[in-house]
Amino acid sequence: xxxxxxxxxxxxxxxxxxxxxxxxxxxxxxxxxxxxxxxxxxxxxxxxxxxxxxxxxxxxxxxxxxxxxxxxxxxxxxxxxxxxxxxxxxxxxxxxxxxxxxxxxxxxxxxxxxxxxxxxxxxxxxxxxxxxxxxxxxxxxxxxxxxxxxxxxxxxxxxxxxxxxxxxxxxxxxxxxxxxxxxxxxxxxxxxxxxxxxxxxxxxxxxxxxxxxxxxxxxxxxxxxxxxxxxxxxxxxxxxxxxxxxxxxxxxxxxxxxxxxxxxxxxxxxxxxxxxxxxxxxxxxx
Amino acid sequence: xxxxxxxxxxxxxxxxxxxxxxxxxxxxxxxxxxxxxxxxxxxxxxxxxxxxxxxxxxxxxxxxxxxxxxxxxxxxxxxxxxxxxxxxxxxxxxxxxxxxxxxxxxxxxxxxxxxxxxxxxxxxxxxxxxxxxxxxxxxxxxxxxxxxxxxxxxxxxxxxxxxxxxxxxxxxxxxxxxxxxxxxxxxxxxxxxxxxxxxxxxxxxxxxxxxxxxxxxxxxxxxxxxxxxxxxxxxxxxxxxxxxxxxxxxxxxxxxxxxxxxxxxxxxxxxxxxxxxxxxxxxxxx
Numbered sequence: 001x002x003x004x005x006x007x008x009x010x011x012x013x014x015x016x017x018x019x020x021x022x023x024x025x026x027x028x029x030x031x032x033x034x035x036x037x038x039x040x041x042x043x044x045x046x047x048x049x050x051x052x053x054x055x056x057x058x059x060x061x062x063x064x065x066x067x068x069x070x071x072x073x074x075x076x077x078x079x080x081x082x083x084x085x086x087x088x089x090x091x092x093x094x095x096x097x098x099x100x101x102x103x104x105x106x107x108x109x110x111x112x113x114x115x116x117x118x119x120x121x122x123x124x125x126x127x128x129x130x131x132x133x134x135x136x137x138x139x140x141x142x143x144x145x146x147x148x149x150x151x152x153x154x155x156x157x158x159x160x161x162x163x164x165x166x167x168x169x170x171x172x173x174x175x176x177x178x179x180x181x182x183x184x185x186x187x188x189x190x191x192x193x194x195x196x197x198x199x200x201x202x203x204x205x206x207x208x209x210x211x212x213x214x215x216x217x218x219x220x221x222x223x224x225x226x227x228x229x230x231x232x233x234x235x236x237x238x239x240x241x242x243x244x245x246x247x248x249x250x251x252x253x254x255x256x257x258x259x260x261x262x263x264x265x266x267x268x269x270x271x272x273x274x275x276x277x278x279x280x281x282x283x284x285x286x
Numbered sequence: 287x288x289x290x291x292x293x294x295x296x297x298x299x300x301x302x303x304x305x306x307x308x309x310x311x312x313x314x315x316x317x318x319x320x321x322x323x324x325x326x327x328x329x330x331x332x333x334x335x336x337x338x339x340x341x342x343x344x345x346x347x348x349x350x351x352x353x354x355x356x357x358x359x360x361x362x363x364x365x366x367x368x369x370x371x372x373x374x375x376x377x378x379x380x381x382x383x384x385x386x387x388x389x390x391x392x393x394x395x396x397x398x399x400x401x402x403x404x405x406x407x408x409x410x411x412x413x414x415x416x417x418x419x420x421x422x423x424x425x426x427x428x429x430x431x432x433x434x435x436x437x438x439x440x441x442x443x444x445x446x447x448x449x450x451x452x453x454x455x456x457x458x459x460x461x462x463x464x465x466x467x468x469x470x471x472x473x474x475x476x477x478x479x480x481x482x483x484x485x486x487x488x489x490x491x492x493x494x495x496x497x498x499x500x501x502x503x504x505x506x507x508x509x510x511x512x513x514x515x516x517x518x519x520x521x522x523x524x525x526x527x528x529x530x531x532x533x534x535x536x537x538x539x540x541x542x543x544x545x546x547x548x549x550x551x552x553x554x555x556x557x558x559x560x561x562x563x564x565x566x567x568x569x570x571x572x
Binding site for chain 2: 125126127144145147173175177185186188189190192193194195196197198199200201202203204205206207209210211212213214215216217218219220221222223224225226227228229231232235236239242243245246248249250251252253255256257260261263265268269271272273274275276278279280281282283
């Protein structure tokens, strides 16, 4: 568990930032916030998500805090740090929540290289198809994975602190990957699945199909309701790896298509057995 | 609701056939069954799913019944009817549960053309990734769609009877499509989604990825655990239409890939907005 004496600043009270705030505040931590809109600050105070908050970025406010968590989109995060990176108190540990890592982690280390603070990337895999503070709900963490992405420069104390954060937030499973491993993994497990769902919805006007839909289509396309600003940014920041994973998927999809065209029953069944076996690992773990 | 005086025969006590039997018996209908294994008959009687059952196909048993429901795989159903179609009592109405229609419905009408019985196809869209009588559970119908697939030869009385069956089984929504419309729709909504899930699982060994998985991957691949005998048969019986739908999906997937390669942000966002708008219909309906 996190040390109760650490004052925590959350920058950006979107779905994830606000859900972090809510759980930390509930557990008795001191939580401050900076976000864009005064309405969001008011909502966060009225609902007891934070102790204090502001829409202005001031050094005297920022340097009150020991641990800073960025809940911003990746490009906004970079811009913020470029502008205000000298505001942090010496010794501050900083983490984030963004879904891409190599394209931002090294850039942030570069921005902070002369400051006596440390950035360590992390990724709470708890996104939802809803957004904003009004949908904040820390229960989304309880069954979710949390990934810490240290670099060669990361200290054990920062890794321990971010690990303690994940424990305090009640993530189910906490693991470590390099930024590059993270990005390959996320391209396959998350970005590719979103590309598939969006492509499927775009391939056919399906309004009239609602009456005939089974659960498989609903489950597969749940993520087809997508925030186009955030996901376009995430796709572009992981472009090479996502294209690699899209090509792997295409190869496999076209194998099934060829097998069906040739009525190659053995090949079709072999793919289905592979699929069934691999998918079963995910049930055991759950 | 179905007439309580009609005696119902279910042939094939798999997941769907046994779930039909359970709900009908619970509601006080007289239910008989023919299935392959005596263990299944014993289980069905012990658990009060049926009034009587047998593993032998005998004319004196079959002609006791007014309404016959086939819970068999499509090719087994055709074989069964070829062998025993003269066993039915005059005036018997027959339906099925199979997930493909044009390739079997007309064939069955042909087999029965000199018999004084009527076949009307129907498709309960309530499949699960579990199989067999021990997983039988009529609750799977309560949130599900039911499709009746009449041809020019179908009588209103048969359509009404199968409609009443669906009402009695408590399907949420009952609709009618021609066999051809059904097969196009099912190729897109169900078969294509299974091809996608299987292809995704086959594209990468993902055992080590379990610790990093979010809900999107789990939801999208739920159906990747697949009965290879049943689905190979269903794919082959709807081959042309499934290949059409696979090509539509590929076109859309490749559009997203090209947009990403060219960093065409407008195109990517446009596809995401289309996807979001189309997916929202499915929420409203639910």
